[in-house]
Each structure stands twice: as structure tokens, then as C-alpha cells.
Amino acid sequence: MPDTHSHEEDRSEEGSVGLPDLGDSIDAMTFEQILEMDDDEDEREFSRSIVFGFFEQAEQTFKKMDDALEERDLATLSSLGHFLKGSSATLGLTKVKDSCEKIQHYGQLKDEAGTTDEPDEDKCLERIKDTLVAVKEEYAEVEKVLKKFYA
Amino acid sequence: MARSIGERLRAKFSRRHSTASTISHSSADGEAQAAATPSPAPSRTLQSHASRGSQRPSSTIDSATIEEEGKDVAARGVHVHSVDAGEATRADERDASGDPKTLEYQPSNDLHETAAPSSKLLEAGIDDKPKHDSISTVDFSTPSTDILPVPEEDEDEHLAEERGEKIASIQFDTPTYGPANPNNSKPDLPRRQSLLPAQQTKLIKTLLETDLPSEARAASLDYFTNNGPSTISPNMVSRKIWVKRPGASATLVTINEDDLVDDVRDMILKKYANSLGRSFDSPDVTLRIVPREQRQERTLGPEEPMSRTLDAYFPGGQTVEEALVIDVPLRRTPKPSPQPQNRYYDEQRPMETGSDYFPPMPVPAAAQSSPHLPTVLPAGVNGNPHTTLTAHSMSVLTTGHVPALPSPGSTTRRHHRERPRIGRQHTSSPTVLNGSVSQPAVNNEHSSAPPAAPPLPTPPAPQAQNHDLASQIQRVATPPPRISSPRPRNNRPKKSKKANGDHPSLPAGMLNGAVPPINVLIVEDNIINLKLLEAFMKRLKVRWQTAMNGREAVTKWRAGGFHLVLMDIQLPIMSGLEATKEIRRLERLNSIGVFSSSASSSAPEQGPDEPSGEDKLPSSVLFKSPVIIVALTASSLQSDRHEALAAGCNDFLTKPVNFVWLERKVMEWGCMQALIDFDGWRKWKDFSQNNTETEKEKSGKAIVAAKKKKNRASLGSNPGGSTSRLAVHEEGPETVAVS
Numbered sequence: 001m002p003d004t005h006s007h008e009e010d011r012s013e014e015g016s017v018g019l020p021d022l023g024d025s026i027d028a029m030t031f032e033q034i035l036e037m038d039d040d041e042d043e044r045e046f047s048r049s050i051v052f053g054f055f056e057q058a059e060q061t062f063k064k065m066d067d068a069l070e071e072r073d074l075a076t077l078s079s080l081g082h083f084l085k086g087s088s089a090t091l092g093l094t095k096v097k098d099s100c101e102k103i104q105h106y107g108q109l110k111d112e113a114g115t116t117d118e119p120d121e122d123k124c125l126e127r128i129k130d131t132l133v134a135v136k137e138e139y140a141e142v143e144k145v146l147k148k149f150y151a
Numbered sequence: 152m153a154r155s156i157g158e159r160l161r162a163k164f165s166r167r168h169s170t171a172s173t174i175s176h177s178s179a180d181g182e183a184q185a186a187a188t189p190s191p192a193p194s195r196t197l198q199s200h201a202s203r204g205s206q207r208p209s210s211t212i213d214s215a216t217i218e219e220e221g222k223d224v225a226a227r228g229v230h231v232h233s234v235d236a237g238e239a240t241r242a243d244e245r246d247a248s249g250d251p252k253t254l255e256y257q258p259s260n261d262l263h264e265t266a267a268p269s270s271k272l273l274e275a276g277i278d279d280k281p282k283h284d285s286i287s288t289v290d291f292s293t294p295s296t297d298i299l300p301v302p303e304e305d306e307d308e309h310l311a312e313e314r315g316e317k318i319a320s321i322q323f324d325t326p327t328y329g330p331a332n333p334n335n336s337k338p339d340l341p342r343r344q345s346l347l348p349a350q351q352t353k354l355i356k357t358l359l360e361t362d363l364p365s366e367a368r369a370a371s372l373d374y375f376t377n378n379g380p381s382t383i384s385p386n387m388v389s390r391k392i393w394v395k396r397p398g399a400s401a402t403l404v405t406i407n408e409d410d411l412v413d414d415v416r417d418m419i420l421k422k423y424a425n426s427l428g429r430s431f432d433s434p435d436v437t438l439r440i441v442p443r444e445q446r447q448e449r450t451l452g453p454e455e456p457m458s459r460t461l462d463a464y465f466p467g468g469q470t471v472e473e474a475l476v477i478d479v480p481l482r483r484t485p486k487p488s489p490q491p492q493n494r495y496y497d498e499q500r501p502m503e504t505g506s507d508y509f510p511p512m513p514v515p516a517a518a519q520s521s522p523h524l525p526t527v528l529p530a531g532v533n534g535n536p537h538t539t540l541t542a543h544s545m546s547v548l549t550t551g552h553v554p555a556l557p558s559p560g561s562t563t564r565r566h567h568r569e570r571p572r573i574g575r576q577h578t579s580s581p582t583v584l585n586g587s588v589s590q591p592a593v594n595n596e597h598s599s600a601p602p603a604a605p606p607l608p609t610p611p612a613p614q615a616q617n618h619d620l621a622s623q624i625q626r627v628a629t630p631p632p633r634i635s636s637p638r639p640r641n642n643r644p645k646k647s648k649k650a651n652g653d654h655p656s657l658p659a660g661m662l663n664g665a666v667p668p669i670n671v672l673i674v675e676d677n678i679i680n681l682k683l684l685e686a687f688m689k690r691l692k693v694r695w696q697t698a699m700n701g702r703e704a705v706t707k708w709r710a711g712g713f714h715l716v717l718m719d720i721q722l723p724i725m726s727g728l729e730a731t732k733e734i735r736r737l738e739r740l741n742s743i744g745v746f747s748s749s750a751s752s753s754a755p756e757q758g759p760d761e762p763s764g765e766d767k768l769p770s771s772v773l774f775k776s777p778v779i780i781v782a783l784t785a786s787s788l789q790s791d792r793h794e795a796l797a798a799g800c801n802d803f804l805t806k807p808v809n810f811v812w813l814e815r816k817v818m819e820w821g822c823m824q825a826l827i828d829f830d831g832w833r834k835w836k837d838f839s840q841n842n843t844e845t846e847k848e849k850s851g852k853a854i855v856a857a858k859k860k861k862n863r864a865s866l867g868s869n870p871g872g873s874t875s876r877l878a879v880h881e882e883g884p885e886t887v888a889v890s
Contacts, residue, residue, distance in 0.1 A: 030807040037686050046686060054679050082721050087679035089806040114788055 025142050030092025048150050054087050055146075058096070058139055065103070065132055074121065077128055078107025093142050099135035103128050392461060393474035394419055394438070396426075401474035406457055412438055413453035419477055431479050439476040440464055451475070667821035669714035671695040674704040674730065675783065676722050680806070684717060687810055691817055701725025705733050708778060714824040715817065716780045717804075720795055728798040731780050735799035738777050776827040779820040783808060 034051075038044045061084045068076040081103030088096040105114035106124040112131075118124055388408040392415070395401035404418045416433040427436065434453075441448040442464045451460060461469050671688055675681040676699050688695040696713075698704040702725040708716065716734075720727040737743075782795035782803035795803050802820070804812060 027807070030809075033810045034683065036810075037683070037690065050679060050682055053682065057677075057679060079721075079723075083677060086675075086677040086719070086721075086806055090677075090680045090683055090808065092807055 025093065025095040025138060026145065027092030027094050030090070034091065044150065051091065051146050051150065054091055054093075055143060057087060058084060058143075062132070062136055062139070065128075069125065069129060069132065072121070072125055074107045074109065074124060074128075076107075078104045081105075081107055093139075095138040096135055096142060099131050099138060102131045103135070106131065390458060392457065393469055393471050394422075394477055395474040396423070396477050401471050408458050410457045411453065412451045412455045412457050412460070415457045415475075416453070423477070427477070427479060435480050437478045439478055441473065441476065443473070448476075450478070667714075667818075667825040669693050669817070669821040669824055670712050671817065672698060672704060672707055672713045672716045672778075674698045674701070674716060674722065674727060675719045676700060677719070680719070680783075680808075684808070684813075687813060688817075691814060693817060693821070699723075701727055701730030701733075704730045705737075708734050709737070713778050715820050716778055717813075718780050718782050718800065720782050720784045720791065727782060728795060731782070731795070731798045731800055734778060734780065743777055776824060779824065781816055781820065 034047045035041075035044065038046050061080050065077060065080050068080060081100045085097050085100035085104060088094075088100055101114070102112040105112055106118070106128045108114065109118055109121065109124055110116060111118050112127070389405050390408060391403040391405050393401045394404050394415075402422060404415065404422050406415050406418055410418075413433070415438065416436045419436060419438075420428045420431065420433050438451045439448055440451055440460065451457075465473050671693055673681060673684045673688065673695055675684060675697070681697055681699070685695065685697065696707055698707050699722075701722045704716065704718065704722075704727075705725070707713075718727040718731060722730070725733075779802070780800045782792070782800040783806055784791055784795065784803060792803050802816060804816060
């Protein structure tokens with residue numbers, strides 16, 4: 001599945017025209033349709049509010065995830081993963097989205113694809129820990145790109 | 152046998168002719184003799200020549216030669232073919248040595264040494280070569296005088312050549328034959344024969360073009376202008392073989408000389424494009440050969456060379472009775488449901504779903520399919536998904552009623568159209584799959600193990616008529632049953648409603664003649680997504696409300712008036728699925744969407760289930776029809792989607808929601824609801840035509856909505872049926888009109 005996704009994203013990036021280079025961690029097409037909602041292409045008021053709203057949300061969520069990880073609260077981790085997955089998907093932040101989905105699945109005591117049960121809680125927590133580190137990095141990357149874009 | 156061989160030879164004649172005629176002209180003379188030389192009774196040749204009819208010389212001569220060979224052939228079995236070649240070689244040797252006796256039955260001595268016929272042939276060819284080279288000028292030096300005395304002779308050559316399948320070119324110099332042959336002046340020249348496997352077309356060509364002296368070539372071109380060396384091409388070295396399905400009539404399949412059985416299977420699928428090609432792949436097909444002489448029949452392996460195998464089994468050629476039998480597995484390759492499939496592929500869905508939903512299909516079918524036909528299209532084959540999208544768009548469904556696309560949307564769409572594809576937000580609307588709803592669910596059982604694919608984008612089919620939609624909704628099972636075609640019934644009350652003069656006030660957005668005047672409930676717990684969806688609804692100029700969890704969604708829905716719910720699946724407090732189930736339950740209890748016709752049939756089950764207490768909806772007026780619930784999910788798991796459908800969602804969209812898709816969904820579902828709520832629709836239309844002042848009401852959406860709701864009085868509720876009780880307050884005018 002991840003393979004297909006990245007492949008598709010590659011294609012969609014190729015296919016989109018006139019979009020600023022947002023790096024490969026942002027699905028250009030998805031993000032572009034948000035940009036299209038802007039009334040003013042210079043101000044970009046709407047998309048800016050969405051994007052910066054997401055920054056806020058992501059940082060809050062990461063913090064909650066850290067806490068939940070500390071408390072070994074897999075269910076909360078899963079639901080937080082799902083939550084952030086929704087908004088990151090909406091913005092086309094594919095890498096963040098994929099990592100969030102993994103966290104969601106690990107939190108359900110499953111493998112990263114969510115198809116196989118992984119009854120070992122410690123293993124899942126360990127995986128979430130790793131994924132959380134990764135997703136923060138991925139987030140930092142897109143945040144940088146987006147902030148530059150809206151600068 | 153000879154007869155059918157003759158037929159086969161004639162079938163092949165055209166191909167052979169061009170090949171042969173480019174070879175030495177004298178070879179025809181020689182060949183005729185070559186066919187005869189092996190015979191212990193040379194007079195026979197004369198006989199056969201004499202008896203040869205002008206029309207069918209080939210079969211006659213063939214019978215003569217075959218009969219002779221028959222003596223050997225019976226003993227030779229499988230290797231007769233290569234023996235033929237060897238025989239010819241030896242004939243050549245014999246000629247060279249001038250000792251006819253050495254030839255006579257020499258072939259039979261090493262009949263079974265010919266396990267590797269081609270190498271042997273090559274050997275023969277190589278052995279022969281030096282001599283050939285030495286006299287090649289002689290062969291061609293006087294082509295004009297070498298013309299066959301009788302036209303049939305030319306054919307004889309082909310026949311003989313045919314018998315020795317592998318002999319691609321034969322060049323004979325026949326000092327003793329041919330009355331006008333000037334080569335008689337060189338009687339001591341050995342007869343030349345170049346023996347090459349027919350499949351070595353390149354070699355033949357090379358030989359023809361390099362070995363021939365240029366003058367000879369020029370001369371030959373003079374004579375055979377139409378059949379010069381340039382006409383030789385690999386595809387001439389094709390042949391036809393008989394194949395048949397068990398118990399069916401045989402048919403010819405054209406194959407190349409060097410095709411393997413595996414290639415032949417491909418050809419067979421092309422030939423049987425309908426009966427086999429649609430359901431089988433070429434590896435499914437097996438070929439059985441039924442040899443002569445009561446030998447055990449055998450299934451051919453895919454790696455066997457077809458031509459050689461046939462030649463081995465059927466020396467002298469395969470007759471129609473000896474057609475290869477095509478066997479296919481009893482279990483058919485699962486057939487794709489024709490309707491949805493096209494669209495799935497249109498959207499270039501990720502392939503992993505393809506493996507779940509659709510079996511690999513034979514190339515021929517795909518190659519012939521048009522993007523507009525519900526045929527099998529491998530992903531990517533359809534290079535023009537938009538064409539199809541347009542063709543299947545919802546606007547077709549509502550032709551005549553749906554105005555042009557909304558202006559804000561059209562800019563968006565234009566923008567998107569420049570893109571090669573829709574992106575990865577795939578949605579599926581199983582409810583418009585023309586009844587194939589059950590299939591995804593079935594398939595899901597198999598697909599749940601591997602990470603499932605995103606859902607399937609399905610623009611509505613043009614033929615997804617209203618009644619279709621209705622029946623499909625019933626099939627989904629959760630929405631309450633309703634009549635198959637709500638329109639006729641709706642038409643009548645409409646008049647009475649119009650008569651009551653209560654003009655609806657509509658938001659200005661509705662007046663651009665675009666998106667139907669629907670009311671959308673957005674259920675989404677993530678504020679980012681919610682903001683985006685709201686912004687999008689604003690752009691579409693439809694009314695919307697929001698809910699942040701399932702409980703809130705049900706509460707808002709209970710207030711009535713919603714046509715469409717965009718339901719996030721995973722929600723706090725009450726999940727989208729639970730909310731959906733609850734809504735469907737309440738709809739069922741309150742008989743929403745149940746019309747008189749179906750009300751009577753479903754009355755028994757409704758009787759005891761009379762909604763009571765908190766389950767009773769305030770008034771069914773605001774619930775014309777079951778609300779359309781479009782699930783929104785970021786999950787890539789197929790199982791999640793099916794779960795959503797099972798819970799009673801009509802459709803789903805994948806996050807990130809593609810706005811083009813969302814717009815389409817709003818359009819199509821909105822239009823469907825508009826059809827159900829036909830009077831409201833008509834009023835809206837009339838109103839939009841007659842009243843422009845509503846544009847001022849842009850800001851007054853809430854009021855407008857309320858008014859609208861009021862106007863959309865319960866046409867759905869049936870005065871005559873059990874549902875009438877639910878709609879008591881609003882029943883007045885409708886009752887008159889309907890009954």
C-alpha cells in the first residue's frame with residue numbers, strides 16, 4: 001500500500017501544473033485544491049488559516065501522544081493517530097498521514113498495515129515510539145516547507 | 152489423407168509460392184524429379200504428372216509421393232518429418248554421386264537417429280554448402296530458360312517442399328529433366344539442394360541475397376517481378392493449424408513457424424475471443440494432440456515447438472480431423488462485474504484492488520474495448536478517464552432537470568481537468584453500481600487479509616435511473632424500502648402544493664441553476680477537515696450544518712430537512728457508523744421514504760414497530776426520503792468501507808477528500824434527492840425563474856432553510872398507508888391530491 005501511494009503521489013505531482021515546489025512529502029494535488037479555495041492568491045487567507053490551524057493541532061496532538069505513550073495508553077494513541085491522520089490527509093501531508101495511520105494501527109495492537117494482530121503491547125508501544133519520532137521529523141519537514149510557502 | 156494434405160498444401164500455397172519462386176527456377180524441374188526420385192518406380196512420376204489435373208495438381212502429385220513414402224512413414228512414426236528432410240538430403244547426395252541406389256531406402260536405416268532433426272538438417276545443409284557454392288552460378292545463370300515446362304511443376308516444388316517441412320529452399324539442377332533446359336549442356340553437374348530449416352528465415356534471406364550472383368538476381372527479378380526476394384518476410388513463414396474445442400467444429404489458427412505451444416494458446420484465445428477469451432487466460436488453456444495410429448493422446452506442454460510437434464505427429468500435414476483439442480479448466484476465471492469495473496479502471500485505481508476485484512483478463516478483450524463500454528480495462532489502458540467521467544456523470548442521470556454546473560465549481564473543474572488524473576481520493580458509490588452492491592462485500596472476505604485498497608471511484612452510471620437507485624438502496628438493506636419510482640406519485644401533489652402558493656425562498660446560490668437546493672450535514676470531528684468542508688459547501692452554495700460527533704449528528708438529523716450527510720466514520724462519543732445505524736433505524740421505524748405501494752407490503756413488520764417515545768420523529772414532513780449518508784474515511788482498509796456500507800452509508804469518499812469528487816457527490820446525490828422531492832424541485836425551479844428578489848436573502852440562510860423545509864411538505868408520506876399517521880399535521884393538501 002505505501003508503495004502504491006508514493007507512486008501515485010509521484011504521478012500526481014508530475015501532473016499538477018503551476019504549483020510551488022512543496023517537496024515530496026506533500027501531495028501537490030490535494031494541497032492545491034485547498035489553495036484553490038483561496039479568494040486571494042496573494043493573501044491566501046483561507047488556506048493559511050487551515051495550514052496554521054493544522055500546525056497547532058499537530059503540535060497539540062504530538063504532545064498528547066507523548067503523554068499517552070508515557071502512560072502506555074494504546075487506545076488513546078490509536079485515536080490520536082487517527083485524528084491527526086484525518087487532517088494531515090486532508091492537507092496532503094502524505095508522510096505524516098502514513099505515519100499517523102501506523103500509530104493508529106499499532107495502538108490497536110496490529111501491524112503497521114492494520115491487518116495482522118500484534119498482541120505484544122510492548123512491541124506496539126516500541127513501534128509507536130519509533131513512529132512518533134519519525135512522524136515528528138516528517139512534520140517538521142512539511143512545516144518548514146509550508147511556512148516558507150506562506151512566508 | 153492425401154486429399155486433405157493437398158488441401159492443406161493449397162492453403163499454404165500462397166506463402167510457399169512466393170518463397171519458392173524466388174529460388175532457382177530450375178529447381179522446379181528438379182523438384183518434380185526429387186519427389187519422384189526416391190520412388191523405386193520412376194515411371195510413377197510420369198504417371199502422376201500425366202494424370203495430374205490442371206485444377207488440382209497438388210493433391211494428385213501429393214498422393215503419389217505420399218503413397219510412396221507411406222511405406223516408410225508407417226514405420227517411422229513420430230520422426231517422419233525429419234526423415235523427410237534427411238531423405239531429401241540423401242537424395243541430393245545420391246544425385247551428387249550419381250548413384251541412385253544409395254538413396255533408395257537409406258532413410259529408413261537411421262530413422263530413429265533423428266532425435267534432433269534440426270541439427271541434422273543443418274548438418275545436411277552445411278555438408279551441402281560447399282557444393283552449392285561452387286555451382287550456384289550455374290543454378291541461376293540461365294533463369295529464363297529454366298522456366299518450368301508446365302506450370303504445375305512450380306507447384307510440385309512447393310508440394311515437395313511442403314512434405315519436407317523444414318526444407319526452406321531447394322535448388323535443383325536437373326540435367327536430365329526439362330526438355331528445353333539449357334542446363335543439359337552441363338550434365339555432369341550434381342544436383343544442388345540447400346536444406347535449411349524453414350524457421351531460419353534470416354538465413355534463407357541471407358542466402359538468397361548473398362549467394363545469388365547479382366545478375367542472376369536481376370534476372371530472377373525480371374521474371375518474377377512480383378515475387379522477388381524482397382517479398383520474403385518472416386511472417387510468410389506462418390502456417391495454419393487446426394484446433395477445436397471438444398466436440399466442436401475445428402477452426403484454423405495462424406501461427407508462425409517457430410511458435411511455441413504457448414504462443415498458439417494466445418492465438419487461440421484471439422480466435423475464441425468470446426467463448427474463451429472473455430473468461431480464460433492463455434495459461435489456462437491446454438492443447439491436446441490426438442495422434443494418428445491409435446497412439447495415446449497427449450497434452451502439449453507450453454514449451455513445445457508447435458510446428459515441429461505437429462509435423463512429427465502428423466507427417467504429411469494435419470487434417471481437420473486431427474485438430475488439436477482445446478481444453479480449458481472447468482472452474483472459470485471469476486468474471487468481473489461488468490458495470491463497476493470500467494469505472495474503477497477509469498480512475499486508474501491502484502492495482503492492488505484490481506487483484507481483489509477483477510481477475511486478470513486476456514489482452515485481446517482489453518485491446519478491443521472502448522472506454523465507454525463496460526468492458527474490461529486494465530488500469531492505465533484507458534488513457535482518457537475524463538471522457539468516461541463525463542459520459543457517466545450524474546448530469547446524465549438527470550438530463551433535462553439538472554442545470555449547468557455551478558460557476559464556482561466550474562473554475563475548479565477546469566483547473567482539475569488539466570491534470571492527467573483525479574488523484575488518489577477514490578470513492579465508491581456502491582449504490583449506483585446497478586445492483587452489484589453485494590459484490591464488493593463478497594470480495595472483501597478475500598481482500599481483508601492484505602492491506603486493502605482505497606475505495607472505488609464510481610461516477611454514477613447514466614443508466615442508473617431513479618428506480619435503479621431506489622432499488623439499490625433497498626439492496627443496501629439499511630435504508631427503508633421505498634417505491635421504485637417516486638416520480639409519478641410526486642408529480643401529483645406538486646400541483647396542489649403549487650396551488651397553495653407558498654413560494655419557497657431559496658438561497659441565492661440555488662438560483663444559479665447548479666447544485667440542487669440541498670441541505671448538507673457535515674459530521675467531522677477534526678476542525679481542520681470541518682473548516683475545509685464548510686468552505687467547500689460555501690463554494691457550492693449549498694446549505695450546511697455541522698456536527699462534531701455521532702451523537703450530535705443524530706440529534707441534528709432528527710430536526711429534519713437534511714438531504715445529505717457527510718459522515719466521518721471515526722468520531723468521538725458516537726462513531727459515524729453508529730450514528731448511521733441509528734439514523735437508519737429511526738428512518739425505518741418512522742417509515743421514512745415508504746410510499747403507499749411498498750407500505751402495504753412492509754406493513755406487517757411495521758405494525759408492531761410503531762415508533763414511540765423518543766424514537767418517534769417530530770414530523771415526517773421533513774423526511775421525504777432516507778437521507779443520503781456519504782461516509783468519509785481516511786482509512787485505506789477496504790473492510791472499513793464495507794463496514795460503512797453495511798452500516799447504511801450510501802457512498803463513501805476517501806480522505807483527503809477530492810473536491811471534484813465531493814462536488815460530484817453533492818451533485819448526484821442532491822439531484823437524486825431532488826428527484827425524490829420532485830415538487831420541491833419544481834417549486835425551486837419555478838421560483839428561480841419567477842422570483843429574483845430572493846437573491847437578497849443570501850444572508851438569511853437559516854430562515855430560508857426553515858421555509859424550505861416547510862415547503863417540502865411530506866409528499867413521501869402516504870395518506871392511504873400506515874404512514875399517514877406519522878404525517879398527520881401536514882397531510883391536508885397532499886391527501887386530496889394523492890388519493
